Amino acid sequence: MSEKRFRRYARDVVAQIQCDAVTGRRITDDIIEMLEEKSAIERMDNPVGLLGPAAELADEFRENLGLEKIAALPSGFREYKSGVYILGLPLYHVILGNGFTKKGAKGIFAFGPAAVGIVAAGAASVGVISLGALSVGVFSLGGMAVGLLAAVGGLAVGGDIAVGGMAVANSLAIGGYAVAKDIAIGGVTSAKLMAYNQSYQIPPMLDESTAIAFRMTYMKDFVNKATELFPDFGPVKKMIIEAVRWGQGI
């Protein structure tokens, strides 16, 4: 039991030191060993009681290792950073707290009020896979999502695919208001090929003879037309269209 507590404490300290992986392992082992020694002598297994708060010990290590002082977070915020670095980024960087802080989480997996990473989640996030109130990425999901390939959200702008309350995409848009160059499916739509519930608009660059609109009740015909007009549509987009048709029960 105490071994687990000691290891957790040591990892907490190392996460706050933010050093390289080798030094991190060295420190973890030494802290655990010191805790075991002190615990046996002082008959106590509370790591904070034995070595003090993790943040204080981390500060002391940083100072004596000659590492730069980390920009302080406002009170009420906590930070966790992995000692393992990949491509110069920590495996994970998490900033927790209420409200907003200028300091952003940056890591392979980043989570915080502002987060940047391969997988980033936060109020504002930027990442390959990005989730958040405001998210920008290759694949984005959020209140307002901008995705280089795909976006899903209240307002979704996708390079290829967008799904959301208002969806704008180059290839396929699905939503309450859906706008696309190729295919749009939704309440109000605008695209070369459309399946609509309420109304549609012919895109300004097309004339009525080149734009085709189907009511949602004719989804089967819409899908056949989509296959005919866009034979090169990838399997993912085909699957999404089929899923919409299936969702409509048609």
Added chain:
Amino acid sequence: MATVDQQLKKGVLEILVLCIIEEQDVYGYELIKTLEERSDGYFVLKEGSLYPVMYRLEDKGYIESYRKETEGKRGVPRKYYRITDNGRDNLKEILVTWKQFRDTVDVVLKL
């Protein structure tokens, strides 16, 4: 900002640690206690100060660590530090420099 006292302590820590390890192999906790006892409580070393010094000394090749089985409570072998030949040579040089430094400072300060 560190006080003069803290800066002076930090400056001599490597010498003191090397000196203690030269006398006998020690483990981390033992080193802290030895330093505290010998200095009459003047040097109360915390882990965040001790280990970075040990890492520097190890990286320079002045000390090395090894594991040794211990009797009693602990199930895992304890990590001990011992001085290397390189460390012993270095300590000799440091002590000469230290005496020179101390004498010079005392002369300047008229102590």
